[in-house]
Amino acid sequence: MFNPLLDRRHFMQHVAAGAALTVPTLGFLEHLSANVQQVKKAEKACIMVWLGGGAPTIDMWDLKPESKNGGEFKPIATKGDFQISDQLPKLAGVMDRMSVVRSMSTREADHARGRYYMHTAYVPNPTVEHPDFGSVVSYELGPKRSYLEIPSFISIGGGGGSAGFLGMSHAPFVVDGNGNIRNAEMRNMTADRLGQRLSMLGVIEDNFIRSNRGELPQAHKDIYVQAKNLLTSQQMAAFKTEQEDAKTREAYGNNNLGRGLLMARRLVETGVPFIEVNDGGWDLHNGVFNALKNNKLPPLDQAVAALMNDLTARGMLNNVVVLVMGEFGRTPRINQDVGRDHWASSWSLAIGGGGLKGGRAVGATDKDGVGIESQSYLPGDLWATVAQAMGIPLSTVHTSKRGRPMKIANGGTPIADLLS
Template sequence: MQFSVPLDQRGSRYELSRRNAIQFCGSAVGLNLAGLIQAQVGQLIAGTSANEMSSTSVKPLKSCIIVFYYGGPSHLDTYDLKPHAPADIRGEFQPIATTVPGLFVSEHLPRMSRVMHKVAIIRSMHHNNRLHDSASTEALTGRPSPNGDREEFAPISQFYPCFGSALSYLRQNLSIEIPHVALPFVFHNVIDTPCQGGGFLGTKFDPLQISVDVESNSYRAGALSLPEGHTSALLTDRRRLLETLELAGTTSRSTPVGEQWKMFCDRAYQLLESETLRRALDLSVESPQMRDRYGFGPAPLTVGEGGGGGNGAELGVAREMRGQNLLLARRMVEAGVPFVNVYDFRQQGQNWDSHFKNFNQHKTHLLPLADQSLSALIEDLDDRGLLDTTLVVAMGEFGRTPKINADGGRDHWPDCYSLLLAGGGIRGGTVYGASDSLGAFPASDPVTPADLAATIFWRFGLNPETELHDLTGRPNRLAEGRPITSLFS
């Protein structure tokens, strides 16, 4: 079943120590926690157009979870198989039936096949960036990087804000305790997924970064953890000392910079004392059955098994948290976090960049846990009554080439790929758009990352034409695309 809709075609992250967060809230803390500060701004949310809002009766979202499969999953081996194409295109995997009559997915997605009546597939995504970081930039901001299609590993400064940062900016007057989180953040030898922050909106709208403790298989929120042996009472004593110094005139906050510093400090203390955040990060309260339902992950890859090599043994513990990352995302939604980004397999050689032995990599290391954890997230949200108000987006930065290369792999292909949407009022069992017979180009209803951006913001009740202003005062639309309203009921 298809629906048609007309379609239109600088901030830096700062690394800080825990000490800086606790010792008198130095200025660096303001930078680290800036994504959680609700500063006063003059921007007001423009009203959503009557035509767009009247096209659906579905209530606005409360939360969105983006599961980002860095490296680019093969659409031809997951959700857009071509069983009648030549062998060097269709590959090794066979299609299996789903809960939606006539809809088939890869044989290595058996759990997802049982929830497809809750899912919509867009099979006509496309853009022009052929390299990972520039493609990720467009996927996560809805706009191509001003720097063009850059070679991966070359630093790309972020100009446009990511979706969660833009949402935090426009809804800052709601005083949400934790408006945006990104996880997991720190592994060994990790290539950061680009464009996680506030861009021209400033670092104050960066997300709270959640990292994995590879020793204990647990989570921590950067500087928002008390050092071992320290208590909240000690933190309170230090805060009182700071206030005493202020009253004595040792420090000054009478300037705009000083007032902003005070705001950063107050926010830092609030989060350090936040029981909501502490409880959300504690997966030990989940039953063993629930943790097993999401899965931990297979044994680590060894050198040469992945798409580009890499030290699998060094990264094995972190990899085993892949499924738990989606469980944590569910807990963040329960804690009232409106926007959650989960980044899957960011380390080179351990991600979805399957230039080498694509089929072995997908069936052995990539798809089994992705199948288990994503289906568990959808079912778990549904069981808890959260799926209707939470939009789940599962995507990579592009797809893979229709033609299988000489190494049994597939290369980068942004010309056509697939993504999944679940919850948030989506019409389950829907396929929007189509690729051609080879999975090479859109055959109908082409969709761009700009359209996805507009759809996400529209579902939050925001007008995609709302203007955001960069540091020079230049206006930028919230999203350049058009929302795909017909996907929702």
């Protein structure tokens, strides 16, 4: 549950600053705080675990033990009605609450293009820059959460995402895996002094904006509003996983991915609607099995299972979508370096929470994993599913800078088997 002591400490700090407040008022504030926390707990959010480089999903979610493409791992039973890799035993125990989609078919097998396609639901196009889905969520839900002082799309350990035509204020805010944010602590600076500086800045900025040179001058000003909030907000504590007890930290794992997912949970509790946690190093062109067994799968198994259990214990799981994927899968065929290369035409991802159905394997590939033997899904279908789970209407249409209407999730259709 939330840490009431911690919260009270923050309120005490505020109160100490304005000494006029009396004890009964403090009681009232505490009550108010509890209410805000209740509201936040019911807020929708999405945590995306990004497997940068493209994970070999045939060795994780859709094993082919009978095929020459099968590789070294064996399938094991899960709490759901399907099997996954024997290298993911902890995840097997939460698969009643997660599903895998085994028929993603996404065409783009180049890193940059695949990253763009999976994040935006659109293929790259030279005349329009599409927003990451995290930016879409920020745009739709951020303004409704007036209590939120930190950005509503946070990317932990990431980079490269873009808010496209939705504007810089919905761009991912990137922090490193330890939640460190450089230059966010004002030393030797009073509120008055900062206020004086900002009012002078306003004079110069507004003058330049009025000179009608396009949108960059205004975008600069919008970002400064957010940056100022970061300098002064108590919500920055959400980035500090060291405030969690040792047991919780241990459960997630003492590594970047574990800390990142724990931070993501804290950010959800603060009201942030979209968090991307980046785990790189999945571009396994050679030595795929050793790398998976020794380096990549154990921390993933531990951290995602811990997140699912933690969200369940806190009663948050029905509101928080958890999604695990990268820019594509990897070739079913094992290459001469015992690796797998880029493969976008038939691969899998894992998704759960947010009221979506768990325990199911949706879609299927053929016996060698190279073709799809069911309905296949595009990134737009995936994001339409997430939008539905988060209560963002699928009729939502945004407008590109050129005035072109853009359907949310590229007009995708929610994946029916995950909804009912």
